[in-house]
Amino acid sequence: MKYLIMTILMLSVFSCNQSETTKNQSIFDMDKVKKGDVIIEVNGLQIRQGFIDLLSELNPRLKTQLNNPLTRKKILDSLVDQELLYQAAVSKNLHTEEDVLVKALLNRHVIISNALVESELDSAMKLAYEEKKTEQFTKMKVGIIAALFNPEAKSQQDKQQPTDEQKTAAQAKIKAIKARLDKGDDFAQVAKEDSDDKKTKKKGGDAGEISKNDRRFARLGYKDLTIAAFNLKNGEYSAPIELKTGMFIIKALSDTSTVSFEEAQRPLRFELQNKTKEDLIEQLRSTAKIKFLGKPVDATGKKETKPKATTTTTNSKTSKKTFVPNKTKKPNINFTLPKKTDSNKN
Template structure:
């Protein structure tokens, strides 16, 4: 279907399918997901019609001639111009393969894969209650069901899943237990400042040295960012020789 196809007309101005797509893209992916259904698209069309009506009313009432609007317009222009100048400055930054490999070799430790585990847990306030839940699990109760029914952690909504984490990301008692468990093992209650955790180890990834090929995408991001920052500061320092700066 053509993006130029009109989905609504307000006072002679067409709102097209392309306008709808741009409206959704400007929302960002997470927000736009809420409007992907036919009903959601209709809500977007209604809102775009509403905004166009509001714009026509503003023009009719000469809002653009008001002093307050001019102040907002000038502030918006300044903000946009700053962003445009920054993007224009860094847009030409590129890197070659030799730069990437040199950066990787000098910073290889940053890309090494540390030991990681994936775990789920059930969190309760009382040790006796934790022991009762362990007994239920040993009796065959499903761990995810137990987490949804008993856990006070927000992760209960996803069956207690905590996702993947490395050392230093959890409180010490929890980390010590999780990294010393066998796959599929369910722990005895582990006490932390938050209460008593029943942990199940889902997955383990051993530490692994990075390779350039596996790390190339992240290396490129970091090198480009560093070059952009350097170019930005070089420009700023040169401008300080042109314009007077006082910091009070």
């Protein structure tokens, strides 16, 4: 339930920020949080569906968990616990203590900074989605039947060096398979009986969904199969296609369909988030006025001084060598908040 803990921490951050920035205002005073039916009441405080919806926006994975009665109860119990702790802390005026206010302001600073990154990332994802919609996010389900040159090959080298006899045998086999399909035999049944592709054989040749630039098929050397598939209509199958490893027939098991932007966000976020942030920081630095004042310090906190020259003797010859203190990497101080995901990764 690590994601749940992170969401509750986000709740506490919002509570602290609200109390600091607007003094007496709580997150529960926001209009969007006041919407919907009352879900929980804690010491007179009403927690409505609008607040649950807000948490789902902050952590999309909660949407699924909230639909499960068991995990929903755990989430609501955690919200109650967090609110009880918050109310008790406020009753002791802990929200006015300096260290609490400092943490709240730091969190507020990070949240606002991340809002800019999220805004840029959202724009980058929308642009990338439109650019890649046809090649990456238009998909179709396919099935394959294979007559491999060397069905028992264990190494890639064996697969790449078929003999003439192996080629002739594979060509004869795929020709017989094609004849069965042309006669009207069921593709899935033929695949189960005759295909040499171990990964799809038991599934009736079902190879799942592919896109035009499908990486999985590319790794397998199936680029020509991909091209053939997207020239087929649903239910059609190709003529035999020769690849490095054997002879193949591919069938379109569905019409093409385009993945929605919402579904595409997870891979796009994974692909673009680091570069988007790096590009944004580089752009901001290029126009900013930045000064590092004071003398630099080493990793121990001492001010750096010029290295002293020392004299050493090597093979009876005297030479001067300059010893420079080892430079250690600067500590990587990074305030991070839970990411808004649908994606990656409990």
